[in-house]
Amino acid sequence: MFAAGVVLFVPFSQLALGVNYDYTLRTVALGGALLGVVSGVLGSFAVLRRESLIGDALSHAALPGVGIAFLIAGRSLGVLLIGAAIASWLGVRFINALTRTTRIKQDTAMGIVLAAWFALGIALLTYIQSLPNASQAGLDKFIFGQAAAIVESDVQLIAVVGAISFVVLGLFWKEFKLITFDFEFAAANGFRVGFLGALLSTLIVVAIVLGLQLAGVILMVGMLIAPGIAARQWTHKLGQMVLLSGVFGAFAGGVGAILSALDVDLPTGPMIIVVAFAVVLLSLAVAPDRGLLWTSLQRRSDARRFAAINTLNDIYRYAEAHGGVNHTVPSDIVIGVRGRSGIAGLRALTQDGMIVRTEDGWRLTDAGADTAGRQAESLRLWDVYRTFGEALDLPAVPEDRLRDIRDVLSPDDIEALVWASAEDKR
Amino acid sequence: MEGIEQILISILLNFVGREEMNAFLRDPRSAAVIVGALIALSGALLGTFLLLRGMALTSDAISHTVLLGIVVAFLVMTGLLGLEADLSSPWLIIGAAGAGVATVVLTEAIYRSGLVKQDAALGLAFPLLFAVAIILVSRFADDVHLDADSVMVGEIGVAWANTNSHCLGPCETVTVTEDDPRAEITRQCTNCRELGISPRDAAAEFVEVCSNCGTYSAAQAYREGFTEIEPQLVFWPKSITVTGLMALLTVGFVALFYKELKLSTFDAALARSLGFRPGLISYALMVLVSLVAVGAFDAVGSILVIAFFIIPPAAAYLLSDRLGVMLLISPLIGTLGAVFGYDLARGHLFGVIELSPVLAWLNSTFDMALVEQWDTSISASMVLMLFGIFVLCWVLSPKYGLISTSLRRAAQRKQFDDQVVLGHVYNHSGTERAAEELAVDHLHEHFRWTPRKMQRVLSRLQASALVKVDGRVVTLTALGSDAIHTFRAQYLSSTPAPIAG
Numbered sequence: 001m002f003a004a005g006v007v008l009f010v011p012f013s014q015l016a017l018g019v020n021y022d023y024t025l026r027t028v029a030l031g032g033a034l035l036g037v038v039s040g041v042l043g044s045f046a047v048l049r050r051e052s053l054i055g056d057a058l059s060h061a062a063l064p065g066v067g068i069a070f071l072i073a074g075r076s077l078g079v080l081l082i083g084a085a086i087a088s089w090l091g092v093r094f095i096n097a098l099t100r101t102t103r104i105k106q107d108t109a110m111g112i113v114l115a116a117w118f119a120l121g122i123a124l125l126t127y128i129q130s131l132p133n134a135s136q137a138g139l140d141k142f143i144f145g146q147a148a149a150i151v152e153s154d155v156q157l158i159a160v161v162g163a164i165s166f167v168v169l170g171l172f173w174k175e176f177k178l179i180t181f182d183f184e185f186a187a188a189n190g191f192r193v194g195f196l197g198a199l200l201s202t203l204i205v206v207a208i209v210l211g212l213q214l215a216g217v218i219l220m221v222g223m224l225i226a227p228g229i230a231a232r233q234w235t236h237k238l239g240q241m242v243l244l245s246g247v248f249g250a251f252a253g254g255v256g257a258i259l260s261a262l263d264v265d266l267p268t269g270p271m272i273i274v275v276a277f278a279v280v281l282l283s284l285a286v287a288p289d290r291g292l293l294w295t296s297l298q299r300r301s302d303a304r305r306f307a308a309i310n311t312l313n314d315i316y317r318y319a320e321a322h323g324g325v326n327h328t329v330p331s332d333i334v335i336g337v338r339g340r341s342g343i344a345g346l347r348a349l350t351q352d353g354m355i356v357r358t359e360d361g362w363r364l365t366d367a368g369a370d371t372a373g374r375q376a377e378s379l380r381l382w383d384v385y386r387t388f389g390e391a392l393d394l395p396a397v398p399e400d401r402l403r404d405i406r407d408v409l410s411p412d413d414i415e416a417l418v419w420a421s422a423e424d425k426r
Numbered sequence: 427m428e429g430i431e432q433i434l435i436s437i438l439l440n441f442v443g444r445e446e447m448n449a450f451l452r453d454p455r456s457a458a459v460i461v462g463a464l465i466a467l468s469g470a471l472l473g474t475f476l477l478l479r480g481m482a483l484t485s486d487a488i489s490h491t492v493l494l495g496i497v498v499a500f501l502v503m504t505g506l507l508g509l510e511a512d513l514s515s516p517w518l519i520i521g522a523a524g525a526g527v528a529t530v531v532l533t534e535a536i537y538r539s540g541l542v543k544q545d546a547a548l549g550l551a552f553p554l555l556f557a558v559a560i561i562l563v564s565r566f567a568d569d570v571h572l573d574a575d576s577v578m579v580g581e582i583g584v585a586w587a588n589t590n591s592h593c594l595g596p597c598e599t600v601t602v603t604e605d606d607p608r609a610e611i612t613r614q615c616t617n618c619r620e621l622g623i624s625p626r627d628a629a630a631e632f633v634e635v636c637s638n639c640g641t642y643s644a645a646q647a648y649r650e651g652f653t654e655i656e657p658q659l660v661f662w663p664k665s666i667t668v669t670g671l672m673a674l675l676t677v678g679f680v681a682l683f684y685k686e687l688k689l690s691t692f693d694a695a696l697a698r699s700l701g702f703r704p705g706l707i708s709y710a711l712m713v714l715v716s717l718v719a720v721g722a723f724d725a726v727g728s729i730l731v732i733a734f735f736i737i738p739p740a741a742a743y744l745l746s747d748r749l750g751v752m753l754l755i756s757p758l759i760g761t762l763g764a765v766f767g768y769d770l771a772r773g774h775l776f777g778v779i780e781l782s783p784v785l786a787w788l789n790s791t792f793d794m795a796l797v798e799q800w801d802t803s804i805s806a807s808m809v810l811m812l813f814g815i816f817v818l819c820w821v822l823s824p825k826y827g828l829i830s831t832s833l834r835r836a837a838q839r840k841q842f843d844d845q846v847v848l849g850h851v852y853n854h855s856g857t858e859r860a861a862e863e864l865a866v867d868h869l870h871e872h873f874r875w876t877p878r879k880m881q882r883v884l885s886r887l888q889a890s891a892l893v894k895v896d897g898r899v900v901t902l903t904a905l906g907s908d909a910i911h912t913f914r915a916q917y918l919s920s921t922p923a924p925i926a927g
Contacts, residue, residue, distance in 0.1 A: 052549035053483055060729070102826050107545075108482040108740050112816065115733030119809035122730070123771075126803040218490065218729070219560075222553030229546050265565045270557035277554045284541055292539060 025261045028214075031155045032253030032272060035211050038162035039220075040227030040249025041169070042207040044242045045200055047228035048180050052221070054092075054201075057110035059208045059220035061091030063121025066142050066212075067128060077154060081209050084142075088205045091117050092198075118217070145216030145269035158210050165203050176200055177238055214253075215269040223269075226276035227252060233287035252276035303341075304348050309375065309402065311338060311345025312354060315362060316372035325369040330361040378404045381414065384421045392416050430671070431662045435592055448661055457586035457663045459768050462808050464669035465722045466760025468676035469734030470742075472715050474752050477739040478691050479708075485735035487533070487552035488526045488712065489719040493728050494559035495525025496720060501566060518720060526716025527709065529555060582665070582725040583771075583804045589661040593644050597657055600647035604636045608652060612637055665725050672721035679714055680753070683707065688749055726805035733809040734760055741812075741819040744826045759815050767808025773800035843883045844892075845913060846873065851893055851902050852910045864900045 046052055062084035069083025091113040098109040169176065178186040179196050187193045208220050215223045231245035256272030285292050314337055319327040335342045346362065349355045354368030364372060382405050385394065394413050406414055438447060450456050476482050499521030507517075529551055536547040581588075602609050613632045615625045623629060642650060644657035680687065690697040690704035697704045715735070722731045742756035766776055773781040781800040821828050850872065854863040863872065870880035884900070887893045892906035902910070 047543075047546055050543055050545055052543070052546040053486075056483075056486065056549060098820070101828060101831065102744060102820065104740055104743065105480060105482075107480065108477055108736060108743075111482045111486055111732060111736035112740055112813070114486065115730065115736060115809055116813035116816075119730055119733060119806040119813070122806035123802040123810060126806065127797075127800065130799075130801060131797055219553050219557055221549050222557065225546055225549050226553075229542055229550060233541060263565075267560055267564045270560040270564075273553050273557035274561070277550065277557075280550060284536075284539060290541060292541075 025258070027152055027155055028150050028261075028268060029254050029257040031150045031158060032214060032257035032268070033250040034155060034158045034162060034253070035214055036223070036227065036249030036251065036253025036272075037246040038158065038165065038249075039207040039211050039224045040231070040245040040247075040252075041242050042165065042203050043224035043226075043249075044228035044231065044238075044245045045176065045180055046204055047225050047232060048238075049200075052225045053107065053110055054095075055204065055208060055224035056221035057095070057114040058088040058091055058205055059212065059217040059224075060114045060121075061117035062088045062209055062212060063118055063142065063217060064124055065121075067121055067124030070128060071124070077157070077213075080142075081157075081212075084209045084212060085205055087117060087121075088208060089202065092201045092205065142212050143216055143218065145212065145214050145219065145267075150213060154213065161206060161210060165206050168199070168203060172196065172199065180238075215272060219269045219273050222273040222276060223249075223252075226273070226280050230276075230280045230283040233283040233290050248276070248279050252279055304344060305402065307338070307341040307345035308348040308352065308354075309345075311342055312349055312368065312372050313376060313379070314338065314342075315349075315355065315364060316369070316376055319364060325364055325372070328358045328361040328363045334362065374404065378406065380421070381405045381417050384417050384424070385409075388417070388420045388424070392420055431590060431667050432592055435660050435662060444658060444660060448659075451589075451661060451663060451666075452586050454583060454586045455768055457666065458582045458804055459765050461582055461585045461663070461665045461669050461725050462764030462767065462805075463761040464666070464673045465718070465725060465731070466734050466738065466764050466808075466812075467757045468669075468673045468714075468718045469722070469731065470738040470756035470760040471676050471680050471753060472711065472718060473735035473739040474742065474749070474756050475687055475691055475711060476715070476735060477743060478749070482736050482740075483548060484530070484712070485715055485719075486732045487529050487548050488715050489728050489731050489735075490552045491525045491529040491555040491559070492522045492716055492719045492723060493525075494528075494555045494562075495521035495523070495716070496723065497559045497562045497566075498525075501562065519717060522716045522720030522723075523713045525555070526712050526719070530709070530712045582808075585663050585665040585725060588665065589663050590667075591645055592660045592662060593657050597644045598653075599644065600642045600652045602636075602639050602642070602652070604639055606639075608638075609636050610638045611635070668721045669725065672718045676714060676718065679710070683710075687711075691749075726808070730805045730809050733812055737809070737812040737816050738763070741816040744819045744823045747825075759819075760812065763812035763815055764808050767811035768804055770811050771802050771804040771807035840883075840886070843879075844887060845910075847880075847883050847887060848892060848902075848906060848910050848913075851900050852907070855902055861899055866895055866898050866900055869900065 043055065046055055065083035065085065065087025066080050067083075068087075069080045072083075073079040094113050095106065095109040098104055098112070099106050104112075175186070175191060175196050178191060179193055179200070183193060186196075204224070207224060211220050211223050227245040227249035228241070230248045231241045234244055235241050252272055252275045256275040257268050259275065260266040260268040260271040283291070286294070288294060311334060314334055315329045316325065318329045318333055319325050322329075331346075334346060338345060346355070349368065350357070353365060354371060355362045355364055379401060382399060382401050385405065386399065389396070392413075394409065394416065397408050400408070405417075409417075435447075442450075473482070473485065476485055496518060499517045502521075503517050532551040532555070533544075533547045536542050536550055537544050542550070604611070611634050614635050615630050616633055617623075617629075617631050618625055618627075621627075621629065625632075638650070642652060644653070645659055647653045648656050686697070686702050686707050689700070689702060690707045694704040697707075718735075719728070719731050722734070726734070738756040738760040739752065741759050742752040745755055746752050769775070775781065785797070785800060819827070822830075824830055847869075850869075851864060854860050857863070862868075866884070869884070870877045873880070875883075884893070884895075887906070888895070890905075891903055892909055893900050894903055895901075
């Protein structure tokens with residue numbers, strides 16, 4: 001369904017929105033989509049390792065590398081990106097050194113690197129602007145990103161470098177999975193966690209550096225982690241998550257680029273971020289099993305069940321105490337005891353055919369009396385189990401009063417409980 | 427705003443003359459350093475609490491999203507209210523505070539859903555708000571007058587030029603009307619262009635226009651030559667007032683709520699149970715961070731400002747364990763960064779090292795075409811200087827510094843080596859294999875040490891008279907025996923058996 005949406009988006013945008021697919025837009029959209037795949041896939045690991053903000057620090061930290069590379073080698077994209085990668089990588093090392101040797105926490109260390117490296121970058125760029133050769137124009141586009149400057153060779157670069165990093169990811173898949181989910185276990189079992197962690201950080205640096213030109217240093221963090229966060233909602237498996245994250249990244253990158261073509265005043269990087277965030281919101285809302293919509297439905301049905309069980313128990317006890325299970329129970333009693341949940345319980349029980357309305361209250365049906373009897377017995381046995389379970393050497397099970405205890409314990413155990421309660425009464 | 431400036435000026439004039447004050451304030455260096463120091467003061471105070479609460483990067487998020495607040499406030503001012511956009515308007519303050527609170531609320535909302543971790547929630551919220559701000563800027567750039575450069579680095583270098591002038595002397599305004607002898611009346615042809623005729627044509631119609639009518643302030647009137655007497659003016663940089671107010675607000679907040687801040691920072695649960703409102707304090711802190719960020723926006727831009735929140739407190743954290751001391755040290759570090767940072771931007775490092783010769787050397791050695799005059803962003807240089815001070819603290823801090831910790835480790839290692847050897851000698855003294863185990867020439871083999879290391883340890887032990895060497899065999903002195911007894915009693919809590927034989 002999602003893939004169909006992606007495929008249909010291009011003709012839709014052409015016909016309904018009047019987007020003109022010229023060479024520039026094709027290049028930018030393709031570049032955005034490819035970049036989305038790379039950063040989505042690699043960013044998943046940053047999300048899972050709770051290092052989401054490392055993307056923020058490292059993208060800012062790339063700037064002085066761009067400046068120094070320019071001073072040394074001039075404006076050649078490859079060299080600038082290598083400079084950016086080295087600067088970011090030094091930032092990672094600094095963060096690690098600082099957190100290892102002092103009591104400064106990782107978030108503060110990231111803030112220090114972010115600010116200091118970025119300031120060095122700004123100082124260098126300001127200085128470069130005073131240089132006589134005019135070709136420095138456009139260097140500051142790294143800060144906000146400038147998608148229009150992307151040409152075909154840049155797209156090829158993203159594709160090639162992305163492919164290489166995927167190969168590395170494939171080779172170390174098992175190891176990366178291990179250090180992501182259980183770092184201590186990996187370390188204790190002789191995996192070279194230092195090397196593996198540095199390698200994974202390097203891959204993330206690569207994704208960031210590739211994205212600088214398009215998204216810019218400030219927004220790169222969103223590009224890196226948003227697809228991963230969205231993908232996390234849909235699955236519990238790492239492989240599926242990484243794949244899905246790549247798809248989401250491609251969607252955000254491509255669609256963001258196309259939307260930004262609607263108007264010259266719409267910048268590409270920010271549009272990509274907005275689309276990516278929309279994907280995240282959608283995932284948070286509707287993802288099966290986890291999404292907000294799902295959990296709120298779940299919560300409502302749980303509340304209904306609770307109300308039904310409690311109300312049934314109330315009616316049963318009152319009726320028994322006043323002359324038998326067929327005795328009518330006045331509404332005031334039920335609602336007075338439970339309040340609003342009592343009303344909800346009455347409604348649910350009527351729907352289930354457990355009770356019927358009479359002139360002056362509520363009466364249990366036969367099915368209702370039967371269920372209520374079994375339920376009351378189960379609740380009583382749960383009490384007995386809590387008191388004597390250990391003494392009787394019964395198996396330890398989690399106490400779940402919503403379930404019938406006879407479904408949880410074996411008939412022999414139940415018999416022991418019944419016997420114990422009889423003894424206790426005597 | 428101007429009233430506050432006037433009061434301040436009248437106080438200051440008791441101490442300095444008007445000329446000196448103007449000369450001082452119109453010096454780019456002093457204006458920039460004052461503004462930088464005021465930002466550093468408020469940033470460092472608030473940042474200390476952020477650091478201790480583990481929220482250092484919240485300042486990063488807020489400083490980004492403040493841009494959204496500013497843009498929205500500008501759009502409201504120009505679009506809805508028809509006001510002139512101004513970086514010191516109260517609307518801006520409201521916008522910034524709103525953006526700061528919005529960031530925190532959005533982050534918490536995402537986090538509370540239980541589906542996203544805290545760091546990821548922050549990493550989602552602020553790029554989104556920043557992206558929206560950038561889109562608004564691009565769409566409505568004509569209304570907003572914000573360009574990328576001012577967002578990135580601010581304009582602290584021209585803080586001296588953007589001033590309010592305050593008149594002390596003869597301050598009468600001068601109004602020139604059309605029948606005033608000073609009025610300059612010109613005749614303009616109203617239909618010449620329309621009809622395509624020259625003004626000499628008989629059909630031309632004329633109106634008389636006064637080109638200089640209007641009301642002039644005393645300073646303008648003097649400049650135009652309407653009055654003879656020069657008014658006495660003081661030019662007060664607007665940034666100083668804005669950042670000064672933020673600093674005052676921050677200092678006041680920290681002083682008034684010191685107890686609440688301290689308690690809610692170190693033990694939020696206790697604070698809550700004692701009836702304080704840690705949540706409220708936290709929001710107040712965030713609002714102040716937003717206000718300082720927006721006050722500093724003009725001067726240092728929206729990203730570099732986070733350095734003033736994070737770096738000085740981190741440096742102070744390496745120097746002291748006490749909150750009160752940290753709150754004194756970190757503004758001091760921030761101020762030093764502002765002072766020396768300005769000079770760094772002009773190529774002087776602490777007034778000792780000059781950068782121009784370094785660039786010249788680079789040019790001559792590597793044949794690079796660099797401009798030898800180092801002249802760069804002042805705000806970025808202030809941040810670099812803060813970072814430099816931080817690195818100095820990291821290396822030199824007496825308790826947590828790299829040097830002191832490595833010295834302490836080395837001392838511990840030595841002590842450990844000494845004890846190991848002492849224990850070995852103790853265990854084997856008087857046993858049958860003593861001659862073999864304790865032979866000076868082979869002792870190192872028992873520890874798998876190098877002979878040199880063994881030699882160093884032995885000479886240390888001999889120097890403190892704990893062991894002596896008798897005929898190539900190491901034996902314990904009485905002092906050494908005592909030492910090992912106390913050591914074992916102290917650390918191993920067992921009393922060793924007396925030496926046999």
